[in-house]
């Protein structure tokens with residue numbers, strides 16, 4: 001099959017330089033007139049009024065993650081039609097977000113007429129003979145169909161428009177095939193007031209070039225693919241739509257799980273339980289630009305899915321191959337694992353083009369960010385001093401590549417339809433769809449080991465989810481019963497799924513936290529706090545290579561200092577916590593379960609341990625060994641806060657304290673504390689939470705050491721700020737605001753008390769706190785004017 005397509009591509013490419021339409025047997029013929037910078041489409045009469053899929057990919061990037069314009073970034077997949085209107089052909093898009101599945105023709109019409117369809121382009125007809133209509137499509141394809149200018153404007157990089165005089169069509173990448181037509185536009189943008197990122201990373205910020213690759217693809221045959229109903233317990237991305245033909249007992253909402261078409265070659269054998277090859281396997285190709293050793297890591301991690309598909313009854317269902325020589329990676333027939341560079345760290349992603357009618361995944365371009373392994377190496381290198389001569393169990397490259405295998409499996413998992421599962425790390429690494437933090441173990445003698453840092457294979461949830469999405473059934477009834485059994489098995493085996501929106505720092509389910517390892521967040525924090533202590537106590541110049549500038553220790557030490565930050569985030573979620581399931585009536589799951597009071601209190605205490613001066617202090621030896629960034633250095637690799645030339649250990653501690661205190665006193669968390677206590681008096685009150693925070697900070701005895709005093713003041717400042725924020729928070733509930741305000745009054749009274757003799761800086765803070773609380777009650781509080789500490793951002797591990 002592949003060989004045939006390649007032969008066709010060679011033949012068709014030969015037509016192009018001759019200026020002839022390569023329309024023979026093509027879906028849509030395409031011809032570039034380079035002399036006049038024009039692009040003509042040759043539409044067979046039989047293709048008019050037929051649905052096609054239009055895909056757009058940004059072939060070249062801006063080199064900056066924040067601009068949202070990456071090499072290989074996928075745009076929309078739209079079902080379009082060419083419609084003739086007099087001397088024009090229009091490109092029309094129907095609205096697949098609204099349907100009337102069970103309605104008659106009049107009902108369908110009411111549905112489609114209630115919401116707008118769209119006309120994307122108008123092409124003047126040049127000629128119409130022999131059953132072929134030739135149209136001039138230059139204006140459309142030399143325009144910013146991808147939304148590059150919007151992206152630049154949104155990220156404050158200036159006002160951009162395509163300059164057609166500096167734009168053209170890439171003839172070699174513009175081709176027509178029997179089932180797809182490829183068009184490659186090279187667009188120069190004229191940018192007024194180019195922003196700093198564009199000026200820094202474009203050759204000239206006023207004239208950046210972006211290439212947009214368009215594909216028109218024949219839609220797959222409806223026969224042989226059954227849309228699979230979405231189930232909130234199955235963890236799939238979906239194609240959702242309004243179905244206005246539902247009765248009054250419905251919701252008008254419906255949706256399908258997005259998935260590939262996978263049909264057993266021998267259905268009889270498949271149903272007998274024999275592992276069976278699919279009619280068409282899912283094949284991904286490696287970008288030829290991926291270097292060693294990443295290439296083998298990507299291949300191996302990708303091939304984990306081939307094993308997982310065996311759980312769904314398929315053999316050789318998933319393949320990772322090298323891209324054939326001469327193939328265009330932008331050609332719609334290839335699923336790509338793409339290698340993407342940026343000027344700094346950024347995410348890798350696994351998007352896909354799905355048929356909006358059915359949820360059938362048709363194509364994907366996975367983007368793997370090259371920086372990620374530098375981050376993993378940073379984490380490894382920061383631990384090297386603590387390892388001493390015996391090492392960490394793995395080399396830096398071994399660690400980075402074990403992460404890359406998992407990472408590739410993760411991004412490919414998205415392109416198989418799977419969403420994140422952020423509870424998997426606490427369930428014996430049940431899914432590659434979690435965000436993993438390296439599991440670093442430490443023995444009683446303080447020896448660190450990274451040899452089990454990342455899972456070496458996909459997990460139990462991955463198998464269950466792939467069975468849900470890909471198990472093949474001969475009919476609708478077998479499918480309904482089979483899927484129910486799979487979901488029931490997951491519940492029985494306690495293979496859980498928690499999605500993105502419930503895994504944030506303000507969440508209520510501790511186990512659903514990103515970048516953690518451990519059965520519970522208590523386990524995770526206990527281990528990571530010890531690893532952090534061991535690594536901090538030993539940290540020195542061995543964290544960089546001989547000959548490297550010492551300022552780079554800043555980058556390495558930041559990871560050590562914040563090593564426990566994600567576990568802390570998880571522990572904080574016990575406070576006001578509630579476990580829950582995406583339950584469906586009859587499935588036997590307990591929909592909600594508040595976290596017991598003892599666990600909430602233990603978590604509160606552990607979180608406050610983390611902001612004690614002893615826990616926040618940086619060893620003097622470390623502070624002394626980090627110089628300022630030299631003239632040849634890169635300030636973006638200096639991650640510790642500074643007072644000019646000097647590492648600022650107080651601002652560093654204040655940043656960590658801000659994460660902890662703002663997490664504990666989060667608006668919805670405090671609201672949960674109030675309403676949960678009202679339902680169960682055994683659970684902590686809001687007063688108890690606030691009292692604990694004040695007892696361990698403002699009301700705690702003054703430490704003797706001046707550095708500890710400075711760190712304590714930083715934490716007190718953070719507590720004061722956060723309490724003033726909540727008391728003045730218009731979105732917080734009445735009880736939350738009032739109880740927090742009341743504790744501010746109590747604090748103010750305490751501060752009025754002179755008490756024991758204090759250091760001058762402590763007295764100054766207490767005076768400032770009294771003034772700020774008084775201003776708050778006078779209605780003169782300005783949150784933007786209060787001194788804040790910044791949370792230290794680190795790139796994703």
Ligand SMILES: [Zn+2]
Pocket residue numbers: 410411414420
């Ligand atoms: Zn992801």
